[in-house]
Amino acid sequence: MKLVFITVASAHEKWADLAKDLYVEKISHFFSLEHLEIKPSKNSRAQGLVKLEEESQKILATLKNDDYVFVFDERGLQLNSPQFSKKIETALSTGKKRCVFIIGGAFGVSEEVRARAQFVVSFSPMVFNHLVAQTVALEQIYRAFTIQRNLPYHNF
Numbered sequence: 585m586k587l588v589f590i591t592v593a594s595a596h597e598k599w600a601d602l603a604k605d606l607y608v609e610k611i612s613h614f615f616s617l618e619h620l621e622i623k624p625s626k627n628s629r630a631q632g633l634v635k636l637e638e639e640s641q642k643i644l645a646t647l648k649n650d651d652y653v654f655v656f657d658e659r660g661l662q663l664n665s666p667q668f669s670k671k672i673e674t675a676l677s678t679g680k681k682r683c684v685f686i687i688g689g690a691f692g693v694s695e696e697v698r699a700r701a702q703f704v705v706s707f708s709p710m711v712f713n714h715l716v717a718q719t720v721a722l723e724q725i726y727r728a729f730t731i732q733r734n735l736p737y738h739n740f
Contacts, residue, residue, distance in 0.1 A: 585615060585675075585681060585683055586617075586681060586682050586683075587611065587615045587616065587618070587682070587683050588617075588619075588620060588651075588682055588685070589608075589617060589618070589620070589684075589718075589721070589722070590619075590620045590621075590622060590643055590685065590686045591620075591621055591622065591686075591714060592621075592624050592639045592642075592643070592688055592689035592690075592714065593622070593623075593714060594714070599715075600715035600718065603718075603719045603722070603723075604619070604719065607726050610726045611722065611726050611729065614729040614733075622639060622643060622646070622689075623642075624639060624689050624690070625638040629690070632691045633691070635690070636689070636692060639689045639693070640688070640693050640696060640697045643686055644700065650680050650681065650682075651680065651681075651683070651684045652680045652683045652684065652702050653700055654671070654675070654685045654686065654702070654703050654704075654705060655688075655701040656685065656686065656687050656705055656706070656717060656721055657705075658707075658709060659698075660703075660706035661704065662705075662707075663705060665724060665727050665731065668705065668727075668728055669731040671703055671705070672728045672729075673728075675703075685725065687721060689714070
């Protein structure tokens, strides 16, 4: 299975790029991971709903019919790391070719994107900027694989 990580990115910072590169490399020991960065809508923040819809349509256009999709969203289910690992394990056992992880833009994702997902997960009831969310998501995906393989990374 191939992993695809989709983010709506409006900014880059060196620390986040370093963290992303580190976890992409670590994850690649288990599965191929492709990072797709979607450009945010050019509409102003005052047009938040328009931005959200435009970005969500771009996300949906990247998905294939048989993708297994995770969306990271503060309105999702909160899990601990072993529970999240089990959700990924379930996705991997489906026989689908791609497992897609999505982080939306400043206004999140549309209900259509959420409905397309097989699983919507929340890191916290707090909202994180996309660079922090990206780092946490990649670290948790890596942690999930180490849990599945009983590697000495996660302390039970």
